[in-house]
Structures are given as structure tokens and as C-alpha cells.
Amino acid sequence: xxxxxxxxxxxxxxxxxxxxxxxxxxxxxxxxxxxxxxxxxxxxxxxxxxxxxxxxxxxxxxxxxxxxxxxxxxxxxxxxxxxxxxxxxxxxxxxxxxxxxxxxxxxxxxxxxxx
Numbered sequence: 001x002x003x004x005x006x007x008x009x010x011x012x013x014x015x016x017x018x019x020x021x022x023x024x025x026x027x028x029x030x031x032x033x034x035x036x037x038x039x040x041x042x043x044x045x046x047x048x049x050x051x052x053x054x055x056x057x058x059x060x061x062x063x064x065x066x067x068x069x070x071x072x073x074x075x076x077x078x079x080x081x082x083x084x085x086x087x088x089x090x091x092x093x094x095x096x097x098x099x100x101x102x103x104x105x106x107x108x109x110x111x112x113x114x115x
Contacts, residue, residue: 054099
């Protein structure tokens with residue numbers, strides 16, 4: 001049993017060192033999945049986002065904890081928004097506030113993700 005615990009700790013330590021400082025761990029599929037339920041709200045701009053949408057925004061905010069993660073998530077959200085031309089910019093800008101989630105980057109087609 002002691003050997004198993006030590007093996008698990010060694011693997012966890014290796015995983016920690018595999019991610020270089022400044023290297024994002026957030027992926028575009030994760031961002032797309034988190035924002036998928038927001039598409040109806042973002043394209044209509046009417047009413048309020050669904051509970052599922054806000055849950056995804058909250059999940060995204062928690063995933064993007066480092067600067068590199070935030071920039072990666074921002075780029076992914078920007079790329080996703082560019083593929084959906086019907087997205088209303090005002091709905092995208094208001095999404096975090098309507099979900100009561102503080103996100104450090106706007107969900108927009110025109111966001112500068114390097115800042």
C-alpha cells in the first residue's frame with residue numbers, strides 16, 4: 001500500500017512539472033463545451049442566459065486561473081465567436097455580468113487577448 005501511495009505522489013509531481021510556467025492548460029474544446037449552452041442567448045440577445053449557460057461561464061472562469069490560461073481561453077472564445085456571425089456583440093459583452101460571474105476577458109470577436 002505504501003508503494004502505491006508513493007507511486008501516486010511521484011506521478012502527481014511529474015504532472016506538475018510537465019506544465020511549464022506560462023503554458024496554458026485550458027483547451028479550445030473545453031472552452032467550446034463551457035460556452036455551448038450560451039449560443040442561443042448570444043445569437044438572440046433576448047432575455048437572459050440559461051442556468052446551463054451561466055454554469056459554463058462559471059466553469060470557464062474557474063478553469064482559466066493563470067495568465068496563460070486566460071489568454072488561451074480568450075483566444076478560443078474569440079475564435080468560436082468568429083465562426084458564429086449571428087452573435088450579438090452586446091449580448092456577448094453582457095454575458096458574464098448577467099451570469100454574475102467575473103471574467104477577466106470579454107467574450108467578443110474583437111477582443112485583444114494579449115492584454
